[in-house]
Amino acid sequence: MQLSQRARAVRPSATLKTGQQAAQLRAQGVDVINLSVGQPDYPTPTAIREAAVTAIRANQVNSYTATAGTLELRQAIVQRLRATQGVTVTTDQVVVTTGAKMALYALFQILLDPGDEVLLPAPYWVSYAEQVKLAGGRPIEVAPTASLKVTPEQLADAVTPATKAIVLNSPQNPSGLVYTAAELRAIGEWAVAHDLIIIADEIYGELVYAGPVPVSSMLTLGDSIAAHTILVNGVSKTYAMTGWRIGYAVGPVDVMTALKNVLSHMTGNAAAVSQAAAVAALTGDQTPVTEMKDGFKQRLDVVYPLLAAIPGFKLNAKPQGAFYLFPDVTEAMAMKGYTTTAEFVTALLNEAHIAVVTGEAFGLPGHIRMSYATDLETLKVAMQRLKKFMD
Ligand code: PMP
Numbered sequence: 001m002q003l004s005q006r007a008r009a010v011r012p013s014a015t016l017k018t019g020q021q022a023a024q025l026r027a028q029g030v031d032v033i034n035l036s037v038g039q040p041d042y043p044t045p046t047a048i049r050e051a052a053v054t055a056i057r058a059n060q061v062n063s064y065t066a067t068a069g070t071l072e073l074r075q076a077i078v079q080r081l082r083a084t085q086g087v088t089v090t091t092d093q094v095v096v097t098t099g100a101k102m103a104l105y106a107l108f109q110i111l112l113d114p115g116d117e118v119l120l121p122a123p124y125w126v127s128y129a130e131q132v133k134l135a136g137g138r139p140i141e142v143a144p145t146a147s148l149k150v151t152p153e154q155l156a157d158a159v160t161p162a163t164k165a166i167v168l169n170s171p172q173n174p175s176g177l178v179y180t181a182a183e184l185r186a187i188g189e190w191a192v193a194h195d196l197i198i199i200a201d202e203i204y205g206e207l208v209y210a211g212p213v214p215v216s217s218m219l220t221l222g223d224s225i226a227a228h229t230i231l232v233n234g235v236s237k238t239y240a241m242t243g244w245r246i247g248y249a250v251g252p253v254d255v256m257t258a259l260k261n262v263l264s265h266m267t268g269n270a271a272a273v274s275q276a277a278a279v280a281a282l283t284g285d286q287t288p289v290t291e292m293k294d295g296f297k298q299r300l301d302v303v304y305p306l307l308a309a310i311p312g313f314k315l316n317a318k319p320q321g322a323f324y325l326f327p328d329v330t331e332a333m334a335m336k337g338y339t340t341t342a343e344f345v346t347a348l349l350n351e352a353h354i355a356v357v358t359g360e361a362f363g364l365p366g367h368i369r370m371s372y373a374t375d376l377e378t379l380k381v382a383m384q385r386l387k388k389f390m391d
Pocket residue numbers: 038098099100101102125169173201203233234235236242245246247
């Protein structure tokens with residue numbers, strides 16, 4: 001069967017693919033340490049799981065909900081935005097999706113015409129470029145600075161009359177770096193001056209280990225920036241709920257209406273039981289979030305110096321958020337005789353039994369992404385294996 005051009009052009013998600021490869025090796029009995037896929041290793045907090053069970057028992061989640069999500073969940077999102085960021089939006093500015101991934105996918109579908117360009121400051125999350133292409137748009141990589149944070153000066157070189165939007169992700173996957181409010185404002189003002197849409201992926205916004213928590217949302221940086229911004233967020237990372245698949249977008253009513261229309265032909269609503277669980281997550285006691293966050297911070301504090309001490313691995317500023325490390329491994333590759341990052345990653349998997357993701361997937365070869373969302377003991381063993389591999 002002849003597949004469409006778009007299906008033939010799409011690359012599978014490197015994060016999910018590497019995670020699956022590691023799982024397969026494990027199933028074959030190989031003791032692989034999986035630092036590839038980015039998801040909290042903690043259980044979903046008990047109260048959230050209980051809320052889901054209660055909703056099932058009460059037969060409250062057997063039907064389709066509104067495509068945009070239940071009013072209760074949209075209200076919970078509105079309230080949480082107000083409580084954490086002081087931002088006021090209405091429930092018709094919120095659309096709930098099957099994970100933040102679907103929010104992003106559907107947003108590109110409604111925003112892009114063929115040839116429209118989307119600026120992606122590298123390093124960027126694996127799915128953005130493929131999602132832009134699937135919508136007929138052109139992903140435009142903006143090469144990174146040494147700090148891995150993009151500046152308006154660099155963006156000025158990348159913008160063309162075809163530029164429609166920019167995706168900003170802070171805290172950033174894969175580097176864990178967090179933009180300051182001043183840095184975000186400078187980029188926001190630049191985007192407003194060029195009349196670009198800002199897609200602000202703030203999925204790691206509450207997983208921050210230094211500075212103000214949560215970090216300032218793009219929606220807080222003034223009326224004109226907010227008017228150009230579509231916020232993307234979700235419960236996957238903050239509440240250890242990756243499998244529940246609840247994300248959301250917040251933006252102008254006309255854009256959200258278009259989003260809803262497209263979603264009504266794609267997924268319909270996100271799973272009703274997951275929406276009930278997400279209400280409990282957003283409105284319930286936030287202590288489990290603090291505990292998980294403390295756990296991530298402790299792991300970062302242990303693993304960062306261990307990794308930095310490994311020959312050939314270079315880390316710039318210590319990450320402040322998310323749960324990733326993104327070392328530059330060009331020296332390590334040269335020391336071991338590898339010319340591509342993919343070969344290096346394969347050797348790490350087969351010889352050191354550590355699964356990580358190649359930097360190519362994030363627009364930055366010569367780097368690897370390691371998730372530290374796993375227990376301390378395992379992380380320490382992983383660092384020992386890495387050290388031995390490099391000896
Ligand atoms: N954005 C970023 C930067 C991510 O790392 C992820 C990973 N899950 C997502 C969006 C999508 O998250 P989800 O679909 O689980 O809500």
